[in-house]
Amino acid sequence: MKIDGVHYRTIWVADDGWSIEVIDQTKLPHAFQTVRLRSADDAARAIKDMVVRGAPLIGATAAYGLCLALRDDASDATLNEAYQMLAATRPTAVNLKWALDEMVKAVKPHGHSVRVDAAYAAASKICDDDVEICRRIGENGLKIIRGHAEVKPGKTVNILTHCNAGWLACVDWGTALAPIYMAHDAGIPVHVWVDETRPRNQGASLTAFELGRHGVPHTIIPDNAGGHLMQHGQVDLCIVGTDRTTATGDVANKIGTYLKALAAFDNDVPFYVALPHTTIDWTLDDGVAEIPIEQRSAREVTHITGRTDAGEIVTVEISAPGSAAANYGFDVTPARLVTGLITERGVAAATREGLLSLYPERR
Numbered sequence: 001m002k003i004d005g006v007h008y009r010t011i012w013v014a015d016d017g018w019s020i021e022v023i024d025q026t027k028l029p030h031a032f033q034t035v036r037l038r039s040a041d042d043a044a045r046a047i048k049d050m051v052v053r054g055a056p057l058i059g060a061t062a063a064y065g066l067c068l069a070l071r072d073d074a075s076d077a078t079l080n081e082a083y084q085m086l087a088a089t090r091p092t093a094v095n096l097k098w099a100l101d102e103m104v105k106a107v108k109p110h111g112h113s114v115r116v117d118a119a120y121a122a123a124s125k126i127c128d129d130d131v132e133i134c135r136r137i138g139e140n141g142l143k144i145i146r147g148h149a150e151v152k153p154g155k156t157v158n159i160l161t162h163c164n165a166g167w168l169a170c171v172d173w174g175t176a177l178a179p180i181y182m183a184h185d186a187g188i189p190v191h192v193w194v195d196e197t198r199p200r201n202q203g204a205s206l207t208a209f210e211l212g213r214h215g216v217p218h219t220i221i222p223d224n225a226g227g228h229l230m231q232h233g234q235v236d237l238c239i240v241g242t243d244r245t246t247a248t249g250d251v252a253n254k255i256g257t258y259l260k261a262l263a264a265f266d267n268d269v270p271f272y273v274a275l276p277h278t279t280i281d282w283t284l285d286d287g288v289a290e291i292p293i294e295q296r297s298a299r300e301v302t303h304i305t306g307r308t309d310a311g312e313i314v315t316v317e318i319s320a321p322g323s324a325a326a327n328y329g330f331d332v333t334p335a336r337l338v339t340g341l342i343t344e345r346g347v348a349a350a351t352r353e354g355l356l357s358l359y360p361e362r363r
């Protein structure tokens with residue numbers, strides 16, 4: 001996406017031809033800085049510390065993490081060790097394992113002397129494919145937004161989203177936000193209710209940053225406000241992302257998504273999930289029982305980082321000292337609450353048959 005006229009992806013090979021540069025998302029929205037990754041450890045730390053985050057971008061970063069490991073030593077032992085280390089960084093986003101498996105398939109057949117080139121080529125393809133996949137998700141989601149615009153001609157289409165599933169969560173475009181960018185660029189009047197998304201505030205910090213830079217009208221709301229807005233007819237549809245969706249359409253996404261889906265269901269508000277095929281876990285049927293839910297540090301709940309009026313970036317404690325805090329990173333929305341799955345191949349019902357209609361090769 002463009003920032004101040006410059007087109008950025010979230011991850012790229014640096015000008016030295018081998019190290020990896022990423023946007024440091026822990027510094028946004030108050031500073032736009034990049035970080036250089038020079039080892040698999042650097043890549044793992046960037047994923048774990050959420051310097052990079054979002055299922056597709058986590059996968060892309062892990063892919064380049066394997067490239068960096070192989071530069072030092074292209075042996076199977078190093079490949080396996082780096083795979084295991086990167087795979088252990090964050091458990092919920094299935095793109096992580098998908099990307100690592102793609103890299104192993106691309107590298108393993110080759111002799112050591114060509115493995116590094118094969119790895120960088122494979123990682124680059126993962127990134128290029130993600131850009132095109134997300135662009136197509138945007139096109140398919142645009143049709144849905146256009147449909148809502150047609151039933152209220154000249155009026156604004158109000159869309160609620162949760163967390164950040166924009167270009168910052170992917171390599172470019174995004175998933176849930178791609179249709180919104182395309183609708184805005186097509187002249188359809190859209191407005192986005194942006195869930196702040198506690199505790200890491202990816203909505204207030206990242207989605208609002210993205211939409212603001214693209215000129216898309218939006219309003220940041222507390223996570224608990226969405227149901228009220230839906231009750232009062234102020235939400236035409238919801239579009240969110242996902243970190244892992246089962247073969248039956250159960251959707252793991254940022255904590256709070258499930259509650260939003262319940263409110264949408266109760267108010268007859270269409271609830272869409274935008275995802276690439278790389279986020280579908282075909283091995284799972286029951287998302288609530290089977291999808292691993294990351295638990296992060298209590299400090300992310302008890303403390304918050306922001307900018308003072310004087311422009312200083314500070315972290316402060318916002319809770320009663322000594323109180324325990326639980327920090328579940330994701331929840332699972334059962335398929336019955338999902339209106340449709342917006343993929344690069346079209347929009348499917350959140351069912352096994354719906355997904356297989358788009359991905360018949362999975363039968």
Ligand SMILES: CSC[C@H]1O[C@H](OP(=O)(O)O)[C@H](O)[C@@H]1O
Binds near residue numbers: 055163175176202253
């Ligand atoms: C397109 S994946 C976006 C997805 O990832 C976010 O989680 P996190 O910021 O912790 O990586 C959130 O669940 C988004 O919906």
